[in-house]
Amino acid sequence: MDNTELMYQEQILDHYKNPRNFGRMDNASVHHHEKNPLCGDEIDMFLVIGKNKKINDVKINPHGCAISVASASMLSEEIKGKSVEEIERLKKENILEMLGIPISPVRLKCALLPLDTLKNSILIFERYVRKDGA
Ligand code: FES
Numbered sequence: 001m002d003n004t005e006l007m008y009q010e011q012i013l014d015h016y017k018n019p020r021n022f023g024r025m026d027n028a029s030v031h032h033h034e035k036n037p038l039c040g041d042e043i044d045m046f047l048v049i050g051k052n053k054k055i056n057d058v059k060i061n062p063h064g065c066a067i068s069v070a071s072a073s074m075l076s077e078e079i080k081g082k083s084v085e086e087i088e089r090l091k092k093e094n095i096l097e098m099l100g101i102p103i104s105p106v107r108l109k110c111a112l113l114p115l116d117t118l119k120n121s122i123l124i125f126e127r128y129v130r131k132d133g134a
Pocket of ligand 1: 036039040041064065066067068109110111113
C-alpha cells in the first residue's frame with residue numbers, strides 16, 4: 001500500500017469512528033431509511049432542502065461497516081450547499097473517488113448504500129414533498 005492509499009485508509013477510519021453530521025432531526029424536509037439486505041446494515045438520512053432547492057442541512061444515522069459509514073459521512077460533508085440537480089448528477093465514480101481506495105465488487109454495495117439513500121431521498125422529496133408546484 002502506498003502513502004496515498006494509506007492516507008485514504010486513515011481518513012476512512014476517522015470518518016467511521018467520528019461520522020460527520022451524525023444524528024437525527026425533527027425539521028427535515030425529507031427523511032429516508034435504507035438497508036443493505038445482504039448484511040443488515042442500515043442508514044437513516046435527514047435532509048433540509050430550501051426553497052432554492054439546495055441542501056441546507058443534513059444528518060445521517062448510519063449503522064454498518066467502515067466503508068458504508070465513512071461513505072455516508074464523507075457524502076454528508078460533500079452535499080451541503082449543493083442543489084438537487086447536482087445531487088442527481090452524482091455517480092458511483094464520484095463516491096469511489098471520494099473514498100480513494102480500491103473497493104472490491106463485494107464491498108461496492110457498502111460504498112454505495114449512502115448514495116442510494118441520498119438519491120431515493122431526493123426522489124421522495126421531488127415526488128411527494130415539494131409543494132411549490134414546479
Ligand atoms: Fe454491510 Fe458493508 S458489510 S454495508
